[in-house]
Amino acid sequence: MYNTDHLxxxxxxxxxxxxxxxxxxxxxxxxxxxxxNHQITWVQTIFQVLGIRSLLASSVKLEGFxxxxxxxxxxxxxxxxxxxxxxxxxxxxxxxxxGDTAMIAWTKQLNANQFKKNPQFQVV
Numbered sequence: 001m002y003n004t005d006h007l008x009x010x011x012x013x014x015x016x017x018x019x020x021x022x023x024x025x026x027x028x029x030x031x032x033x034x035x036x037n038h039q040i041t042w043v044q045t046i047f048q049v050l051g052i053r054s055l056l057a058s059s060v061k062l063e064g065f066x067x068x069x070x071x072x073x074x075x076x077x078x079x080x081x082x083x084x085x086x087x088x089x090x091x092x093x094x095x096x097x098x099g100d101t102a103m104i105a106w107t108k109q110l111n112a113n114q115f116k117k118n119p120q121f122q123v124v
Contacts, residue, residue, distance in 0.1 A: 011106050014092065015091060017031055017042070018031040018090065018121070019090075021087075023086075025047060025086065028112075030124050031115040032124050033122075042075055045077070046079055049070060050086060053065055067080040067107070067108075072093060075093055076092065076094075087108070089107055
């Protein structure tokens with residue numbers, strides 16, 4: 001079990017941003033580093049992935065969505081299903097642990113408060 005009061009240093013060091021989405025896939029909050037790039041175009045990509053997931057679920061009865069990994073030239077992202085919505089983290093495109101079972105489990109227990117309390121991130 002992970003400590004939910006703060007971001008675990010092992011994985012947090014590769015997180016470049018985070019976003020929360022409701023169960024319908026609509027974005028709620030975005031978290032970006034206090035310094036550096038504040039671009040959030042990646043949230044649109046995740047929104048589209050969640051829309052595709054919803055379409056597949058209704059048309060081909062796709063059940064049991066747990067997580068998705070998106071790999072791009074400029075970034076990669078891990079999206080996990082949580083009881084009240086979806087949580088996504090943004091990483092560098094070559095993040096080695098992105099598909100790691102432990103990182104998926106870590107991301108599944110994340111919450112917005114951990115990013116709100118972390119001085120490295122801000123809500124946009």
